[in-house]
Every structure is written in C-alpha cells, then in structure tokens.
Amino acid sequence: MEKDGAIVGVKATDKNMNPFTVTAKSIILATGGFGANAEMVIEYNENLEGFSTTNHAGATGSGIVMAEEVGADLVDIDQIQIHPTTDPETGYLFTEGLRGDGAILINKEGKRFTNELLTRDVVSKNILAQTDKVAYLVVNQEMADENASLAGYIEDGYATKGETIESLGSESGIDSSTLATTLKNYTKYVKNKKDEEFDRVHLTQTLEEGPYYIIPVTPGIHHTMGGLKIDTQTHVLDKKGNTIKGLYAAGEVTGGVHGGNRIGGNAVADIIVFGRIAGETSASEIE
Ligand SMILES: Cc1cc2nc3c(=O)[nH]c(=O)nc-3n(C[C@H](O)[C@H](O)[C@H](O)COP(=O)(O)OP(=O)(O)OC[C@H]3O[C@@H](n4cnc5c(N)ncnc54)[C@H](O)[C@@H]3O)c2cc1C
The missing domain is CATH 3.90.700.10 (Succinate dehydrogenase/fumarate reductase flavoprotein, catalytic domain)
Structure with missing residues (x-):
C-alpha cells in the first residue's frame, strides 16, 4: 500500500482467502526468489523451459512483482542458476x-x-x-x-x-x-x-x-540471482536510483548480491547479513 509516495502497509488474505490489511511504518520484503515459478523463469530466460526446480513451492517471486508495481527497479533478473x-x-x-x-x-x-x-x-x-x-x-x-x-x-x-x-x-x-x-x-x-x-x-x-x-x-533450477535493486542499507530503489520510502528488501528477493553465479553457502550469508541490515535500517528510519 502506498500513500504520498511512501509504502505504508500490505494487503493480504488469510488461509480462507478473507482479505485484510497490515499497516506499518516500514515494510521489509523477504519473500525469496522465483525458482519455483516456471512462467517467470521462462519470461526472463527462455533457455530454461522444461527444467525442474530444487525450490520450495513458495518461491514464486511474488515480492518482486509487488515491488515492481510500486516502481521498483530490477537487477540481473535473467541470472538464474542451475x-x-x-x-x-x-x-x-x-x-x-x-x-x-x-x-x-x-x-x-x-x-x-x-x-x-x-x-x-x-x-x-x-x-x-x-x-x-x-x-x-x-x-x-x-x-x-x-x-x-x-x-x-x-x-x-x-x-x-x-x-x-x-x-x-x-x-x-x-x-x-x-x-x-x-x-x-x-x-x-x-x-x-x-x-x-x-x-x-x-x-x-x-x-x-x-x-x-x-x-x-x-x-x-536452483537460485535466482536477480531481483529487486537495493542499496547497501537494503532500501529498495526505483528506476531512477531513488529509494522508495518505507520499502526494504533482503534475501533472494533482491538482486545484485551474487552476480551471475552464486557460490554454494553464500545465500545463507546473504540472508543473515542483509536481513539484519534491513531490520536495523528500517527500525532506525521510523519517524
Ligand atoms: C534445496 C536447496 C538447498 C540449498 N542449500 C543451500 C546451502 O547449503 N547454502 C546456502 O547458502 N544456500 C542454500 N540454498 C539457498 C537458500 O536456501 C536460499 O537462497 C534462501 O533460503 C533464501 O532465503 P529467503 O529468506 O530470501 O527466502 P525463502 O527461504 O525462500 O523464504 C521466503 C518465504 O516467503 C514466503 N512467501 C513468498 N511470497 C509470499 C507472499 N506473497 N506472502 C507471504 N509469504 C510469501 C515463502 O513461502 C517463503 O516461506 C539452498 C536452496 C535450496 C532450494
């Protein structure tokens, strides 16, 4: 949810598909990559049609899609590791x-x-x-x-x-x-x-x-190296390189951390390091 150029919450549904909203002064996207979303994988790399995936069913890339809707930029989105x-x-x-x-x-x-x-x-x-x-x-x-x-x-x-x-x-x-x-x-x-x-x-x-x-x-298909463009403080950036107020991201939903070929073990380092930075930054910037 957006208000006056800032992200102020999320719209969601419960397990019975009843809608509800969560308002917040900051939102951290930690929704993972899109390795289990075959359509999205092919959209960004058509050579991967028909490949199976090692990922859990929740790796749908929904956080990437949501952030794009509020103007987020993407980086390395075609870099998908097999x-x-x-x-x-x-x-x-x-x-x-x-x-x-x-x-x-x-x-x-x-x-x-x-x-x-x-x-x-x-x-x-x-x-x-x-x-x-x-x-x-x-x-x-x-x-x-x-x-x-x-x-x-x-x-x-x-x-x-x-x-x-x-x-x-x-x-x-x-x-x-x-x-x-x-x-x-x-x-x-x-x-x-x-x-x-x-x-x-x-x-x-x-x-x-x-x-x-x-x-x-x-x-x-194992890891999606591309995703939301963030700065070193985990602010999500728009296409002009400006921060989107109130929106942060960490983990496989982001791009640019691993380049074109994630080395084994580095995803855990990624989620811990940037997850912590996202928590600290978002808390410190609440007005
Ligand atoms: C089989 C396998 C083995 C691996 N082994 C290693 C390893 O040894 N070392 C290493 O460094 N990395 C490893 N990785 C990679 C690493 O596990 C992932 O990169 C890492 O778990 C990503 O963490 P994350 O928190 O960003 O996302 P995830 O762990 O994917 O968590 C995201 C969560 O958000 C949920 N979600 C998504 N969209 C929504 C939504 N719209 N609303 C609500 N919830 C949502 C998902 O269901 C999921 O629970 C492995 C990956 C796999 C698949």
Missing part, C-alpha cells in the same frame, strides 16, 4: 559435497566427461552436453559409510546398487567394460595424485572397492 546434480524426475537436490568427498560423474556411455569440481554453471553445461542431458554420480560403500547425506539418498531409493562394477553396469544399463576402464583409470589418477583427463585436483577416494552406487542426475 544446479548440476538434481533428480531428473523430482528436482531433488544431491549436495555438491558428494563430489567434494570423492564422487565422480559419468555419462550414459560410462565415461567421465568433466572435472567434477568445477563451478555449478560449468558442470551443468557439461552435463547438458551429454546424451539425454543426463549424468550419473558414482560412489561406493566406503563413501556411504562416511557421508550421512549419501546414506540418506541410498535409503530413500535414489541410487542403484551393484556389488561389483559388472553388476553395477548391468543394473544401470551402462556398458560394464567401459565403466570398469573409467574406474580403473580414476583409481590410478587418485593414487598418482594426478587426473590425466580433466585436471581434478581434490583426489580423495580411489573408488577401488565395491559395493558401488550410481545416482542419475540432471541440472535443475
């Missing part, structure tokens, strides 16, 4: 910590095709270049015993198990002899501390012994 390792059916996210801990990625032909530890955008691009835009995380029991997330994925049925490389191949439909060669080479790279194919530097797991597990993955 995460390389999500479940092809549901968009469920498999942590990249799995690759950090030693998982490798192979394609349908059973071959590695990338340094698994490159940034999200590069690994995603490399997966999308593979047959059917699908890849597979390969791990073994030793890793599952040490990694609670991985143990959970296995328990929840995301992984196919093979006692040996041969059975892993036949269970997953991937050529066993190519898979065996891929794993044999990778074991050698880890032991020699040199990845001769893709220059991966963090080589921890030899993956020499089974049982093995394979998890199919494809990139999914």
Whole structure:
C-alpha cells in the first residue's frame, strides 16, 4: 500500500482467502526468489523451459512483482542458476559435497566427461552436453559409510546398487567394460595424485572397492540471482536510483548480491547479513 509516495502497509488474505490489511511504518520484503515459478523463469530466460526446480513451492517471486508495481527497479533478473546434480524426475537436490568427498560423474556411455569440481554453471553445461542431458554420480560403500547425506539418498531409493562394477553396469544399463576402464583409470589418477583427463585436483577416494552406487542426475533450477535493486542499507530503489520510502528488501528477493553465479553457502550469508541490515535500517528510519 502506498500513500504520498511512501509504502505504508500490505494487503493480504488469510488461509480462507478473507482479505485484510497490515499497516506499518516500514515494510521489509523477504519473500525469496522465483525458482519455483516456471512462467517467470521462462519470461526472463527462455533457455530454461522444461527444467525442474530444487525450490520450495513458495518461491514464486511474488515480492518482486509487488515491488515492481510500486516502481521498483530490477537487477540481473535473467541470472538464474542451475544446479548440476538434481533428480531428473523430482528436482531433488544431491549436495555438491558428494563430489567434494570423492564422487565422480559419468555419462550414459560410462565415461567421465568433466572435472567434477568445477563451478555449478560449468558442470551443468557439461552435463547438458551429454546424451539425454543426463549424468550419473558414482560412489561406493566406503563413501556411504562416511557421508550421512549419501546414506540418506541410498535409503530413500535414489541410487542403484551393484556389488561389483559388472553388476553395477548391468543394473544401470551402462556398458560394464567401459565403466570398469573409467574406474580403473580414476583409481590410478587418485593414487598418482594426478587426473590425466580433466585436471581434478581434490583426489580423495580411489573408488577401488565395491559395493558401488550410481545416482542419475540432471541440472535443475536452483537460485535466482536477480531481483529487486537495493542499496547497501537494503532500501529498495526505483528506476531512477531513488529509494522508495518505507520499502526494504533482503534475501533472494533482491538482486545484485551474487552476480551471475552464486557460490554454494553464500545465500545463507546473504540472508543473515542483509536481513539484519534491513531490520536495523528500517527500525532506525521510523519517524
Ligand atoms: C534445496 C536447496 C538447498 C540449498 N542449500 C543451500 C546451502 O547449503 N547454502 C546456502 O547458502 N544456500 C542454500 N540454498 C539457498 C537458500 O536456501 C536460499 O537462497 C534462501 O533460503 C533464501 O532465503 P529467503 O529468506 O530470501 O527466502 P525463502 O527461504 O525462500 O523464504 C521466503 C518465504 O516467503 C514466503 N512467501 C513468498 N511470497 C509470499 C507472499 N506473497 N506472502 C507471504 N509469504 C510469501 C515463502 O513461502 C517463503 O516461506 C539452498 C536452496 C535450496 C532450494
């Protein structure tokens, strides 16, 4: 709600769709990004049509739309991050910590095709270049015993198990002899501390012994880096760069904080740092 050029409240509905209003001397938008709003995603990046999402259903971008209606400017709105390792059916996210801990990625032909530890955008691009835009995380029991997330994925049925490389191949439909060669080479790279194919530097797991597990993955929409333009004090800015009186924003609803490629972990830093600044600034500016 706007009065004399200042934001003075919000109109809302309760769970039974009864309308009500909240008046306030300042409003902080903390409504998150728009990664679950397929229409809005395509509006800003048509290349992402058909992608699944890792986001919760509330990531609709409604805060961005509301603020635009009172003249807010947007920044980096077409910068939408896809995460390389999500479940092809549901968009469920498999942590990249799995690759950090030693998982490798192979394609349908059973071959590695990338340094698994490159940034999200590069690994995603490399997966999308593979047959059917699908890849597979390969791990073994030793890793599952040490990694609670991985143990959970296995328990929840995301992984196919093979006692040996041969059975892993036949269970997953991937050529066993190519898979065996891929794993044999990778074991050698880890032991020699040199990845001769893709220059991966963090080589921890030899993956020499089974049982093995394979998890199919494809990139999914994960984070919307663009959003409302704010200043360092979280004031929402209009298209002329002026502050919109009474309106503040923090978190994924804003843009410009992460540039074109959010680094894992930085969203939590974003919401805590800017959430706190928004609270302090808005409280201090109440007249
Ligand atoms: C699977 C997954 C894993 C992640 N892991 C990490 C990680 O390890 N480290 C990291 O830094 N980041 C991670 N992120 C990103 C991070 O979680 C988000 O960027 C962050 O939670 C955004 O916080 P937020 O408060 O801005 O928005 P949100 O957490 O999305 O909260 C916004 C809330 O506002 C509600 N809302 C929206 N519109 C309205 C409306 N009109 N009226 C009322 N309510 C509304 C939404 O329903 C939601 O509850 C992950 C994201 C996902 C999806």
